[in-house]
Amino acid sequence: MLAEIQLDMLFNADLNVNDMAIMRTQRMIALGGSKEMELALARIQLEPHEGRWMWAVSINSSNGSESGYRPLPKWGKFAQTQEDALGRAADELRGQLGRLSDQERLRVIVWLGGILSAPK
Template identity: 40%
Template sequence: MQLGLFDTLRSKPIRLPVAPHGSVLHAASDPDFTFRLPHPRMVWDRAEIEVHRHEDGMWMWSASFMADSEGSSYRVGPKWGKFAETREDALFFAVEELEARIGKKAGSDAALILKWLNALKDNPEAFK
């Protein structure tokens, strides 16, 4: 991951080993913040980011997408070992993760997701 000029103001993400039998938020529980890029015709979203505060005060994130004929999805939780000191940092790292996973994929869905991610990154209004 290449950091930009303003990225140096962020704390580094805290990465712990994945806990195969660890926990994620239950289906009935809502994360503190959810950012969605809906699909206009399908029941799934093109992209979704969940940001949730862990009981220890750190912030966790998940980053899911469905672009053209491929995608991946996971629920936010300590199981994945992805933590940040602030909710803004958690959102930023989720955006970075999706950008890396989508990479240079061709297709209209991938292009729309990347445009949406650019709008979210460093957006001070995202949590209002």
């Protein structure tokens, strides 16, 4: 028996400069047949809060490994500048690379290099 999945409840937000993601394709089997959709393989969110910057990271691997959170004050993840928050988020994602497949790990490393070297 196939369970019905409400596909519109899954992440599919419009990203902005403070919300960066590298996407991956996922085949979902739902009533009515299979559908391919884009999911964030890795995501960094930056959010200003009271003169400082918060960050959050998430991963969603094709191997089933997934973790993440939103940038909220309760996590205590603060940096003085947006650039510093981005660097700390990148460091945190690097710490989770072992949870990704080999191919995904390489994609995320290249992606992080691109966003960290991009002009501010």
